[in-house]
Amino acid sequence: MAFKATDISQELRPITNCDNIPNDSEDSNLSETSDFEFLSTQNNDLDFNETDESEEENINNEKEIVRRKMVWKICLTNLPLIIPKWKGEIPTVDKVKKPMDYFNIYLNELIPLIVYESNLYVIQSRLYWATNTRQAKVADVMTLNRWEQIKSFIHINDNDKFIPLGSEGHDPLHKIRPLITLTNNILKSLSIGENICVDEQIIPYKGMSRLKQYNPQKPQKWGYKAFLLCGDDGLLHNFEVYSGKILPAEGLPDVGASGNAVLRLFSYIPQQINYKLFFDNWLCSPNLLVVLAQRGIFFVATVRGNRLPNINFPTDKELKKRRGFFV
Structure with a gap:
C-alpha cells in the first residue's frame, strides 16, 4: 500500500x-x-x-x-x-402491481383471521353470563349488553393458548403472533434483489409496556425495537420485534445476540447465490461473518474494535493526533 x-x-x-x-x-x-x-x-x-x-x-x-x-x-x-456475480434472478412480470395490489394481498388473509378470532373471543367472554358457566363476580357487576357495548372484540389470537409469564414457551407477543407470522409470510414471498440490508428500527410508543425500549441515538427514542431485512428497492422482506433474549436461528450456530438477529432474518434466503448484505457495527462480529461466508453471502459492514480478539486499535483521540493516520 x-x-x-x-x-x-x-x-x-x-x-x-x-x-x-x-x-x-x-x-x-x-x-x-x-x-x-x-x-x-x-x-x-x-x-x-x-x-x-x-x-x-x-x-x-x-x-x-x-x-x-x-x-x-x-x-x-x-x-x-473481485466482485462475485450474483446468481439469483428477479422474475419478470407482465404487469407491474400497484401499491394497493400489495395491500390487498395482505388484507385478503388478515381480515378472515381477525373475524374468526374476534367471534371466538365473543363466545368465550359470554360464558361469564351463561346459565351453566355463570361467574357472579362478573355477571353481578355488569350486564352482558353493557359489556359488549364497552368491550372491543377485535382479537387476533386465542387466549386459551396463552402461556403465562415465567413458564416454558411463554411468548410476550402472543396477542399479535399470528399477525406477525402472516405479515412475514407475505413479505418473504416478495422478490428480493441482490443487495439487501439489515438494521434496527424503533416503532414509536410511550405507553406502559415491558417491551418498550429507549435508544437515544434514534429519531424516535421510545418504542418497540424491531430488526428489519430490506432490499435496495425499498421493500421490507422480513422483520422481528425484539421481545427479550434473541435465540439462535433454527439449524444455525449461536453467534451472539446481534449476530442471531441477522441470521434469523436471513435464514430463509437461498445459499450460495452471492447476495450482498450490508449492516452496521452493532450487528457485526467475526463469528457472524464466518457463518455468512459459509452460506455464500458477501457482506459490507463497520466493526467495533472491542469485538475483534487480540487486536488493539488506537482510540479515536489517538487517531485524531495526526492527519492521514490510518490502521
Whole structure:
C-alpha cells in the first residue's frame, strides 16, 4: 500500500510510485508514534519515513505544505477487485402491481383471521353470563349488553393458548403472533434483489409496556425495537420485534445476540447465490461473518474494535493526533 498527497491547487498527476513495498522497508514498520518527513513542495510526493538530521529544513517545508489543501489517495497494488456475480434472478412480470395490489394481498388473509378470532373471543367472554358457566363476580357487576357495548372484540389470537409469564414457551407477543407470522409470510414471498440490508428500527410508543425500549441515538427514542431485512428497492422482506433474549436461528450456530438477529432474518434466503448484505457495527462480529461466508453471502459492514480478539486499535483521540493516520 502506498500513499500520495496531491496539492489540489496544481494539476493532478497520476500516481507512479505504487510499487510493491518490501516487508523489511521502513514503511512497513510504521506505528502510531512514528514521526514523518515532509519533502520539498516542489515534489508533490509525500513519503512516510522517520526524520533524519535535516529536521530543521523539513519543518520549514512542513509549514508550507500545511498551508495548502491536500487530497489523500490510497493506491493498492497486487489486490485485484473481485466482485462475485450474483446468481439469483428477479422474475419478470407482465404487469407491474400497484401499491394497493400489495395491500390487498395482505388484507385478503388478515381480515378472515381477525373475524374468526374476534367471534371466538365473543363466545368465550359470554360464558361469564351463561346459565351453566355463570361467574357472579362478573355477571353481578355488569350486564352482558353493557359489556359488549364497552368491550372491543377485535382479537387476533386465542387466549386459551396463552402461556403465562415465567413458564416454558411463554411468548410476550402472543396477542399479535399470528399477525406477525402472516405479515412475514407475505413479505418473504416478495422478490428480493441482490443487495439487501439489515438494521434496527424503533416503532414509536410511550405507553406502559415491558417491551418498550429507549435508544437515544434514534429519531424516535421510545418504542418497540424491531430488526428489519430490506432490499435496495425499498421493500421490507422480513422483520422481528425484539421481545427479550434473541435465540439462535433454527439449524444455525449461536453467534451472539446481534449476530442471531441477522441470521434469523436471513435464514430463509437461498445459499450460495452471492447476495450482498450490508449492516452496521452493532450487528457485526467475526463469528457472524464466518457463518455468512459459509452460506455464500458477501457482506459490507463497520466493526467495533472491542469485538475483534487480540487486536488493539488506537482510540479515536489517538487517531485524531495526526492527519492521514490510518490502521
